[in-house]
Amino acid sequence: MSLRIQNDHARFKDIVRGRIKSNLKSYIKKGELIGKQGKDKIMIPVPRIDLPHFRFGDKSQGGVGQGDGQPGDPVHGEPQEGQGQGKAGEQAGEHGLEVDVTLDELADMLGEELALPRIEPKGSELITERIKYTGINTVGPEALKHFKRTYKQALRRQLAMGSYDPKNPRIVPIRDDRRYRTWRVEQKPQANAVIIYMMDVSGSMGEEQKEIVRIESFWLDAWLRRNYDGLESRYIIHDAVAKEVDKDTFFHTRESGGTMISSAYRLCADIIEKDYPVESWNIYPFHFSDGDNWSIDDTRICIGLLRERVLPAANQFGYGQVESPYGSGQFIKDLHEHLGKHEKVVTSEIKDKDAIYPSIKDFLGGGR
Amino acid sequence: MPKKLPPEYVDMQQQVEAHARRYGLDMFDTYYEVLDFDEINMVASYMGFPVRYPHWKWGMEYERMSKSYEYGLHKIYEMVINNDPCYAYLLESNALVDQKLVMCHVCGHNDFFKNNYAFQHTNRKMIDEMANHATRIRRYIDWFGVDVVESFVDKCLTIDNLIDVDAPYIRRKRQEPDAGEAVQPPDRKRALGLLPTDREYMERYINPDEFVAAQKKKLEEEQQRKKRFPAEPERDVMQFLMENAPLEKWHVDVMDMLREEAYYFAPQGMTKIMNEGWASYWHAKLMTEKVMDSSEVIDFADRNAGVMATSRQSLNPYALGLALYRDIEDRWNKGRFGKEWNECDDMAERRRWDKQTSLGREKIFQVRQIYSDVTFIDEFFTIDFCREHGFFAYEYDKKKKSFVIDTREFQAVKNKILQSLTNFGQPVVAVLDGNHENRGELVLQHSHDGIDLDGQYTHETLRNVHAIWTRPVHLLTRLEQRKVMLSFDGKTLTEKTIS
Numbered sequence: 001m002s003l004r005i006q007n008d009h010a011r012f013k014d015i016v017r018g019r020i021k022s023n024l025k026s027y028i029k030k031g032e033l034i035g036k037q038g039k040d041k042i043m044i045p046v047p048r049i050d051l052p053h054f055r056f057g058d059k060s061q062g063g064v065g066q067g068d069g070q071p072g073d074p075v076h077g078e079p080q081e082g083q084g085q086g087k088a089g090e091q092a093g094e095h096g097l098e099v100d101v102t103l104d105e106l107a108d109m110l111g112e113e114l115a116l117p118r119i120e121p122k123g124s125e126l127i128t129e130r131i132k133y134t135g136i137n138t139v140g141p142e143a144l145k146h147f148k149r150t151y152k153q154a155l156r157r158q159l160a161m162g163s164y165d166p167k168n169p170r171i172v173p174i175r176d177d178r179r180y181r182t183w184r185v186e187q188k189p190q191a192n193a194v195i196i197y198m199m200d201v202s203g204s205m206g207e208e209q210k211e212i213v214r215i216e217s218f219w220l221d222a223w224l225r226r227n228y229d230g231l232e233s234r235y236i237i238h239d240a241v242a243k244e245v246d247k248d249t250f251f252h253t254r255e256s257g258g259t260m261i262s263s264a265y266r267l268c269a270d271i272i273e274k275d276y277p278v279e280s281w282n283i284y285p286f287h288f289s290d291g292d293n294w295s296i297d298d299t300r301i302c303i304g305l306l307r308e309r310v311l312p313a314a315n316q317f318g319y320g321q322v323e324s325p326y327g328s329g330q331f332i333k334d335l336h337e338h339l340g341k342h343e344k345v346v347t348s349e350i351k352d353k354d355a356i357y358p359s360i361k362d363f364l365g366g367g368r
Numbered sequence: 369m370p371k372k373l374p375p376e377y378v379d380m381q382q383q384v385e386a387h388a389r390r391y392g393l394d395m396f397d398t399y400y401e402v403l404d405f406d407e408i409n410m411v412a413s414y415m416g417f418p419v420r421y422p423h424w425k426w427g428m429e430y431e432r433m434s435k436s437y438e439y440g441l442h443k444i445y446e447m448v449i450n451n452d453p454c455y456a457y458l459l460e461s462n463a464l465v466d467q468k469l470v471m472c473h474v475c476g477h478n479d480f481f482k483n484n485y486a487f488q489h490t491n492r493k494m495i496d497e498m499a500n501h502a503t504r505i506r507r508y509i510d511w512f513g514v515d516v517v518e519s520f521v522d523k524c525l526t527i528d529n530l531i532d533v534d535a536p537y538i539r540r541k542r543q544e545p546d547a548g549e550a551v552q553p554p555d556r557k558r559a560l561g562l563l564p565t566d567r568e569y570m571e572r573y574i575n576p577d578e579f580v581a582a583q584k585k586k587l588e589e590e591q592q593r594k595k596r597f598p599a600e601p602e603r604d605v606m607q608f609l610m611e612n613a614p615l616e617k618w619h620v621d622v623m624d625m626l627r628e629e630a631y632y633f634a635p636q637g638m639t640k641i642m643n644e645g646w647a648s649y650w651h652a653k654l655m656t657e658k659v660m661d662s663s664e665v666i667d668f669a670d671r672n673a674g675v676m677a678t679s680r681q682s683l684n685p686y687a688l689g690l691a692l693y694r695d696i697e698d699r700w701n702k703g704r705f706g707k708e709w710n711e712c713d714d715m716a717e718r719r720r721w722d723k724q725t726s727l728g729r730e731k732i733f734q735v736r737q738i739y740s741d742v743t744f745i746d747e748f749f750t751i752d753f754c755r756e757h758g759f760f761a762y763e764y765d766k767k768k769k770s771f772v773i774d775t776r777e778f779q780a781v782k783n784k785i786l787q788s789l790t791n792f793g794q795p796v797v798a799v800l801d802g803n804h805e806n807r808g809e810l811v812l813q814h815s816h817d818g819i820d821l822d823g824q825y826t827h828e829t830l831r832n833v834h835a836i837w838t839r840p841v842h843l844l845t846r847l848e849q850r851k852v853m854l855s856f857d858g859k860t861l862t863e864k865t866i867s
Contacts (some may be wrong), residue, residue, distance in 0.1 A: 004419070006409040011518075012427030046584050051425065051525045054795050056819045062763040062774065064784050065680040075680050075762045075771040162747075175610030 012049075016099050019046050021109045026358070028219060041100045085243060107226035110219060117367030119227040119282075119315075132143060132187045138206050149179035184272045192337060193228035193282040195221065198264045200289035203241040203256035204326035212322050212350055213288045214251050218335070219360050220318075220334045224284060238264035244271070261287075261331065262301040269309035278313045285310060286318040286363070291329035299331065301339045313345050316368040320359060342360025344368070373400055377458070378475045387658040389474040392733060393650065394671045395478040397453040400471070404460045408444050410435045411457055415633070416449045417498045421505035421625075422514075423521055437685035445671075446470040450494035450636070465664040469671055472654040476647030479736075484642070488636035489536035494632055501625045508618050517622070524623050526832040528630040529794040533638060536631065543567055557742040560587060601798035601813060606630070608799045613837050636793035645689015646736050648675065652690070678757075681771075683785070691757060692748050696735060702738075732825035741789045748786065751778040787817065796823060800844065810837045814845035821845055830856040 010051060022025070027044070048098065110116070136149055154173040158164035163169075199205070199213055221225055223230045235250035236242055241262040268285050276283055293299050321332045332347055339345045348362035349355070373381075375818045388395065402412060413429035414420040436442050445466060448456040456474045469795050472753060482485050491497050507518045557564070562575045602608045606627040610620050634645065655668055676687045699705055704725025712718055735744070761784040763774040775781070790796075801811040810833070814821060826843065833856075834841045840857040844866075853864045 003406060005413055005426060008413075008422060008427035009430050011422070011514075012424040013425055049428065050831065051522060052825045053529050054797050054814065054829050055525055055529075055822050055824040055825055056795060060763075061788075061819050062761060062771070062784065063681065063788070064683055064759055064761050065773075065780055066678040066683070066758050066760070067680040068758070069680075069760065069773050070771050071775055073773045074768070074774060144628075224665060228401050265430060281800070 015049060015230075016046055017101075017105075017109065019049065020044055020099070020101065020106075021113055021189050022110060024113050025357050028215065028357050039085050042106060043098045044106075046099050047347050054348050055139050060144050076179070088208075095167065103222055104226050106221040110223060110360070111226070112358075113267050114364070116223065116364045119367055128188050130188065133181050134184045136179050137182045138176070138179065140216040141184065144181040144183075146179045146181055150177055151367040153177040153179060191228050191282060192230055192232075192276075192280060193224060193284065194232040194234060194236045194276055195224060195234065196240065196251065196268050196283070196285040197266060198236040198242075198285065200259055200261070200264075200287075200292075201240070201253055201255045202239045202292070203260040204259075204290050204292055205254075205322070206324060207325050209290060210251060212353060212356060213320070215353070216288070216320060216350065216356050216359060217286070217354075220284075220286065220363060223364055225362075228282065236267055237270075238267075242267040245279055258294050259289070260298050261289065261306060262298050265302055265305040265310060269305060269313075272310070272313050276313075283314045284316060284318070285314055286320065288320045288322060289331060290324040290326065291321045291331040292326070293331050299334045303334070306339065307342075308347075311339075311342065314344060316366060317345050318363045319345070320363070321347070321349050324351070325352045326330075371629050373402060376464075376468065377402070380464075381699055382466065384471045384654060384659055385475060387654055388472070388479070388650065391650075391653070393475055393479040393730075394482055395454065395475060396451075396482055398478055399453055399455050400458055401455070402458045402460050405437060406434070408447070408457055408459050409437060412444050412447055416447050416455075416457075417495060419499040419502050421502045422509065422519065425525070427848075435512065446472045446473050448477045449495065450490055450632075451485060451495050454478045454481065455495065463595075463667065465660070465667045467667060467669065468664070469655060471542075472651035472659060473647045477643060477651035477656065479650075480643050482637070483737050484635075484740075485537075485738055486639050486640060490632050490635060491628075500631070501629070504625065505622060512618070520622060521621060521626070523832045523835050524606070526624045526829050527605055527609070527836075528626055530603075530797050531607075531627065531630050531634065531794060533631075533634045534606060542632070551616045560584060562761035570688045586601060589700065597802045598799060601800050603796070604824050605797060608802070609833075609836055612802055615836070634792060635740075638742075638789075639742045640684040641683075641689040641789075642739060642744050643689070644686045645691075645693050648690040649693045649732075676865040692744065692753070693732050695750075695753050696748055697732050699706075700731035701726055701728035701729075703727075723819065740856065742786060745782065745785055745789065749782055749865075754781055767791060776805045777794045787819070792816075795819075797843075804842065808839045809832070812841065812843045814843060816846040820847055823847075826854065827856075827861055830854060830861065834858060 023046075069075075111118075136146060151171055152175050154171045154177040155164065157174075157177060158171060197217055200209075221231070221233065233247065235247055235248055236247050237245055237255070238260070239252055239255045240260045240263065241259040242260075244267065264287065272278075272283055272285075293302070306317065319332065319335055321329060323329065329349075332349060335345065335347055346363055346366060348359040349360045379401065381398070385395070385398070397420065409430055411418060412433060415425045420426060421864070432443075433442075437444075444454065444459060445462070448454060454474075454477075456472055456478075458471070462470070464747075478819065503520070505517065509548055548804055562580065562583060565571055565574045565691075566809075598608065606623060609615075610627070611622050615623070654670065655672075676684070676690070678684050678687050702707070703722060703725035704718075706722050709718075709721065712721070735748075739747070755778070759781045760776045761774045761781045762771045764770075765772045796815040796817075797812050798815070800811075800813040803809070804811045826845075829841060840855060843854045845852060845854065847863075850865050851867070853866050855862045855864065
């Protein structure tokens with residue numbers, strides 16, 4: 001049943017969504033949402049939505065309470081108008097509002113704000129079938145007999161016929177009492193996607209740089225997840241050698257030493273070849289670094305690896321260069337020089353947290 | 369949506385109301401509706417009415433209530449509307465003892481609505497009226513678009529506390545005498561208000577020069593005042609704007625409806641303590657003496673204790689009201705009132721004092737009829753009562769950055785309570801001048817009584833008033849001991865200290 005209030009509720013939610021959208025830039029910059037992520041919902045603090053009035057300031061008003069204590073003793077807590085325990089919830093919205101938003105909704109807002117094109121997935125001809133029990137029928141295979149329903153039905157019939165004896169509760173189902181589960185086959189086109197995150201964790205990448213990568217990857221993840229049902233993520237860190245790690249390690253490790261980007265690309269190519277057949281997977285490798293590579297030779301190897309093994313398999317290859325005081329920022333220039341014209345290569349320079357927002361657009365604006 | 373009241377509830381209602389009437393409660397007929405939690409949250413968001421005009425604020429309220437219900441933070445037990453017949457709601461999932469409790473409680477509210485003076489001017493067919501308002505505003509939305517109408521409603525709602533709550537009970541404007549009668553031959557002496565005398569030599573004794581001068585000045589001021597617009601500061605800001613702001617017809621209609629609703633709800637703000645106290649008094653009395661059976665005692669005590677919980681941060685109107693009624697009943701039963709009682713200084717004698725007057729019940733019925741919260745506290749919140757119940761006043765301590773107990777001194781506590789109740793807890797703001805500096809600018813005056821206004825809210829509200837008035841608006845108030853004039857001219861907000 002729909003309630004009248006639903007219109008007002010929807011209207012309110014629209015307003016909240018508008019607020020979130022208009023503040024999206026600052027949410028992205030702050031990165032505070034990531035910590036508030038629940039299973040599939042995010043709590044977002046929204047600036048006060050309220051009808052202003054001329055009213056007294058809380059601080060100058062004070063109040064009256066009941067209980068023990070001497071003058072000078074703290075009252076504890078903020079004054080509130082709640083009346084006893086029964087109405088504790090009444091003041092919930094007073095100090096700003098926290099709104100649940102699903103990750104999908106948030107991704108949609110991001111999409112609308114940045115005017116991101118929808119992605120046309122490849123491999124959507126792949127169809128999975130799923131059997132779902134949908135109801136109860138009077139005919140069906142014995143293997144799917146629903147015992148509880150059958151006996152309930154028999155009891156009902158016996159009660160109605162007057163043949164049920166509570167002292168000797170014997171229930172014997174007859175043919176008409178039998179109930180069976182029915183099912184339906186659901187067909188679903190399935191598009192698989194994987195994001196392979198690579199990050200340079202050599203000494204020159206500091207906390208701030210990593211924070212930028214973390215925020216950026218959160219939003220990339222959100223948008224791609226919106227476009228693909230089953231999205232997998234893989235994480236590779238590298239300095240002079242590369243290794244695959246879990247998400248937590250990826251964002252929190254700090255290594256030192258030199259940088260050999262080719263090691264990461266090689267590992268990435270290996271992973272793709274091993275686990276993700278090109279024809280049925282949408283593959284998104286992203287690499288973040290400060291642009292410092294060990295040698296020109298290694299850079300040459302990188303270009304070769306990208307051209308021959310990674311790019312043919314990937315939907316798009318993203319390279320984000322985070323500015324750091326130690327990095328030379330050379331690598332992005334090399335990429336431009338050798339692969340600048342390649343349609344699958346997208347590069348973005350992320351100077352600071354403010355640059356995350358346009359950078360997301362760089363990466364996802366192509367709709368690939 | 370309305371479900372038929374189950375027969376066991378009908379029996380219960382009849383039983384409860386029969387007992388209540390025997391105690392002397394005088395009530396409108398009551399219709400109960402049983403709602404599930406979603407519906408009751410909805411009705412509660414609409415402030416008790418089944419149909420309200422479309423607005424996002426109900427949605428916000430609903431969101432908040434559903435959330436806190438989900439988290440188990442609160443549950444609505446009763447809701448009752450001041451209407452004839454009276455409507456009340458029961459939550460479907462409540463236990464039978466809860467429903468009994470609610471019905472007893474509702475009897476108290478119902479009697480209070482019907483008999484308390486503050487409600488005498490409220491519309492008793494408000495359910496219909498609210499539905500009519502909803503229809504009209506819906507129609508405007510159809511015609512002009514939801515954004516336009518909603519944003520105007522928003523603006524009106526920001527000033528819906530700027531009404532003259534006492535207006536229904538008194539005549540503010542002096543009746544001007546009929547023009548024909550008023551025209552009289554000019555009589556300088558009388559016009560100046562000088563005293564009559566036949567003997568010329570007495571003139572300078574009866575009307576000495578300084579008296580004449582004072583009268584002249586007074587007269588000039590009077591004339592000056594008459595030229596002002598409005599002549600007297602106008603407390604009903606909504607009405608003033610309706611009559612004088614450059615508004616479309618539908619604007620005026622919308623504002624008129626919202627103003628009417630504000631006036632309808634105002635008495636409930638003015639009698640919160642009395643009303644809840646009265647209902648609590650009667651639920652306790654009816655339940656414990658008549659309605660409840662022995663198996664329900666524990667549950668009742670539990671619910672009752674929840675409602676009556678006192679807090680260090682705020683007054684619980686249920687508990688305070690109930691305690692005051694009981695105190696009054698006790699005092700009038702024992703004759704602890706009047707000159708003799710007030711002048712008695714002997715503590716021992718006071719404690720023993722019992723004149724067997726047995727006027728308690730009669731007194732509280734009278735009190736519920738002719739008092740509102742301010743007069744109720746002023747008259748019956750006594751020093752004995754204050755001490756016995758451990759009241760204290762608290763203030764914000766800037767050094768400790770928290771609220772600390774300020775004093776337990778009786779007069780200070782009482783003043784603090786009274787202050788929070790004056791003008792139903794809202795700042796007193798009036799239109800001082802509708803043609804400031806002869807430029808059509810609006811001056812509002814906040815009668816500052818020791819508490820500053822909230823800065824952010826004030827700015828936002830000024831903006832909204834400006835949107836209605838369309839010319840610059842000013843607010844006279846005090847901020848941290850300085851007299852200031854806040855002005856908004858459509859672009860910038862300025863603050864000017866004035867001497």
